Amino acid sequence: MPTDHRTAPIIPPKLHHATFVTLKLDEMVGWYGLVCGLQPVHYSEAAAWLTNDEANHRIALIAHPAITRPVNKSTSAGLHHTAFEYATFGQWLDNYVRLREHGITPFMCLDHGLTMSMYYADPEGNGVEIQFDCFGDWGASKEWMWASREFAENPIGE
Ligand SMILES: [Fe+2]
Known part of the structure; x- marks a missing residue:
């Protein structure tokens, strides 16, 4: 029997992680470790996945050759x-x-x-x-x- 979307409860997904692209992968890994106790679960030259609780990651960091320096970050729309x-x-x-x-x-x-x-x-x-x-x-x-x-x-x- 198909689900009745008029009455079925919405099961909301939980917020799990945020991902940043970065030009400073190693510096970012060190900083999040120091400030938030986030430790790498997987760490390569191209990316790192960090967690400070039971989740497999809470912050992900991606370094890619195409990434460019941000412009006017504090006044640009996006994640604050x-x-x-x-x-x-x-x-x-x-x-x-x-x-x-x-x-x-x-x-x-x-x-x-x-x-x-x-x-x-x-x-x-x-x-x-x-x-x-x-x-x-x-x-x-x-x-x-x-x-x-x-x-x-x-x-x-x-
Ligand atoms: Fe806040």
Whole structure:
């Protein structure tokens, strides 16, 4: 019997990974390892697939001779940043101190209300947000984002 698309539930796929093309493969692998604890599962001269959890990869990096230097990256349409989340404020802050000791500091810090976020730039200039959830609970922070006047009036934060 064919599926009735009027009543069948949508089973959404989960977000799994982001892929970047790069002119700085080795530098990018090193940076994501240091900043996000992403380690290569497969690493060749042409590409690397990195993960920091149970998934086979979360960030993929592809180096190809046809790749060119980006133009006006910060004002071009496209991906602005990827984001990684810590479970606690202490871990989030400790990571800031750890990275600062390596000379890696955020270019922007924001209190979004639902998260506290530090934004870093990877060696190619891609944004990487490191955050923790101020509510400690995705259901609660989603509810606040959806329903609060505070978020509606200032969705970016301070
Ligand atoms: Fe973000």
